[in-house]
Amino acid sequence: MTTHREGENARAAIYTRISKDLALEGLGVARQLKDCRALAEKFGWTVVEEFEDNDISASGGKSRPDYDRLKALMEAGGVDVVVVYAADRLHRNSRELEDWIDLAARTGINIHSVTNGTIDLSTPDGKTIARVVTAFAAGEVAKTKSRILRKHLELAESGAWFGQKCYGYTADGKIIEEEAAVIKEMAARVLHGEGFNDIARDLSARGIPTARGANWRAATIQNILKAPRIAGLRVHRGKIVAKGQWEAIVSEETSAMLRAKLAPGRSEGKKRGGARKHLLTGLLVCHKCGTGMVKCINGKTKKPSYRCPRNAGAAACGGTTIVAAETEAWLADAAFQFLDERVIDEAETTGEWLEKIGALDARLEELAGDYGAGAISRNEWMAARAAVERQKAQYPVPIVRPRELTTGAMLRAAWTDLPTSAQRAVLDDVFVKVVVWPRRQVTGQKTFDPGRLEPVWRA
Ligand SMILES: [Zn+2]
Numbered sequence: 067m068t069t070h071r072e073g074e075n076a077r078a079a080i081y082t083r084i085s086k087d088l089a090l091e092g093l094g095v096a097r098q099l100k101d102c103r104a105l106a107e108k109f110g111w112t113v114v115e116e117f118e119d120n121d122i123s124a125s126g127g128k129s130r131p132d133y134d135r136l137k138a139l140m141e142a143g144g145v146d147v148v149v150v151y152a153a154d155r156l157h158r159n160s161r162e163l164e165d166w167i168d169l170a171a172r173t174g175i176n177i178h179s180v181t182n183g184t185i186d187l188s189t190p191d192g193k194t195i196a197r198v199v200t201a202f203a204a205g206e207v208a209k210t211k212s213r214i215l216r217k218h219l220e221l222a223e224s225g226a227w228f229g230q231k232c233y234g235y236t237a238d239g240k241i242i243e244e245e246a247a248v249i250k251e252m253a254a255r256v257l258h259g260e261g262f263n264d265i266a267r268d269l270s271a272r273g274i275p276t277a278r279g280a281n282w283r284a285a286t287i288q289n290i291l292k293a294p295r296i297a298g299l300r301v302h303r304g305k306i307v308a309k310g311q312w313e314a315i316v317s318e319e320t321s322a323m324l325r326a327k328l329a330p331g332r333s334e335g336k337k338r339g340g341a342r343k344h345l346l347t348g349l350l351v352c353h354k355c356g357t358g359m360v361k362c363i364n365g366k367t368k369k370p371s372y373r374c375p376r377n378a379g380a381a382a383c384g385g386t387t388i389v390a391a392e393t394e395a396w397l398a399d400a401a402f403q404f405l406d407e408r409v410i411d412e413a414e415t416t417g418e419w420l421e422k423i424g425a426l427d428a429r430l431e432e433l434a435g436d437y438g439a440g441a442i443s444r445n446e447w448m449a450a451r452a453a454v455e456r457q458k459a460q461y462p463v464p465i466v467r468p469r470e471l472t473t474g475a476m477l478r479a480a481w482t483d484l485p486t487s488a489q490r491a492v493l494d495d496v497f498v499k500v501v502v503w504p505r506r507q508v509t510g511q512k513t514f515d516p517g518r519l520e521p522v523w524r525a
Contacts, residue, residue: 076146080148141169253324386502
């Protein structure tokens with residue numbers, strides 16, 4: 067929101083903060099002030115007051131007297147715009163940022179920063195950007211994430227009930243006898259080779275309710291039977307990690323047989339609407355028939371692979387296969403590089419802008435030198451200076467975009483922690499599809515050949 071209040075002659079307040087992180091980078095208060103004043107001057111604003119808090123002081127930065135004074139001035143309408151050095155590090159944590167957002171919303175006053183440009187806290191985008199940079203700066207994202215993950219793992223390893231009602235058990239893990247009987251019946255019938263649809267129709271016909279009281283479907287039965295919890299086993303992130311503290315309905319052997327029967331890759335175990343299991347299913351496309359490839363175990367090499375599904379309909383040819391692990395790794399890496407380059411493109415534009423500003427600053431210094439040495443008169447100096455300042459003012463203050471927060475490097479670091487569905491969302495953002503070409507006829511070539519992959523990039 068650029069309001070009329072930010073035009074020339076607007077009243078600006080400068081706020082600086084001395085903190086350990088800024089001081090370590092040599093950004094003492096003098097440097098911060100100098101840059102803030104320059105920004106105000108560039109926009110033609112009049113600085114009405116300068117505020118300064120010290121976070122390294124004895125109080126440990128708990129109180130911020132000048133911040134409170136600035137707030138009072140903003141609320142009293144004594145200022146039109148606030149200039150700070152670094153909006154992302156101005157706030158020590160997310161709570162302080164929310165305080166700023168409220169203040170900006172209440173008073174309609176924007177906060178301009180020297181390093182981040184304008185973060186418009188009145189728009190949803192601006193708020194999101196500010197929240198993300200603040201959370202990153204405070205390391206809160208990483209801390210919260212690892213704390214939660216650790217807690218979940220601890221609970222799982224102790225065999226604690228996972229805290230939800232599910233078919234066969236109450237919300238606190240007690241067996242519901244009628245439902246347990248149905249689970250035992252379903253297990254026995256499945257292991258005797260009866261089809262899921264037939265069992266579902268029979269249960270529905272007998273008026274047996276599901277957990278939600280709906281009709282039985284094949285997928286409902288599969289989801290109940292493949293869960294290790296019915297054998298009293300605790301699962302964490304897809305792996306069995308402990309014996310649960312609750313009672314089993316079927317034996318561990320029965321559960322193991324059911325899970326083997328329902329394992330992905332078996333046609334009857336195909337999941338619908340669940341979490342994504344295979345990174346590249348449907349993204350890889352057979353060169354011959356154009357069908358989306360599916361994951362399977364290669365009959366010859368016994369390695370997980372993607373192949374054109376021969377039996378998925380008349381159109382699929384079943385003629386193309388490629389090894390899974392190397393293909394997944396290669397395409398992820400290609401995506402990171404693509405995203406990195408996209409960011410570099412933008413950074414270069416910013417770099418050019420900074421260079422021009424730098425050249426003009428050098429010109430200003432030169433003029434001041436000429437005047438100091440008596441080479442030009444005061445009037446000549448003033449006129450030349452105004453001309454250079456006018457040129458400088460043509461360049462806009464760069465604005466932080468959210469895209470810069472998801473560089474390839476950041477994704478690369480977090481990749482293995484991301485769920486498959488999130489990894490796929492990244493790949494879908496980069497690739498329309500990837501055509502898989504046939505193995506090249508080189509004798510003895512068994513290694514992974516990236517030359518077979520032809521990505522169709524998203525523009
Ligand atoms: Zn095919």
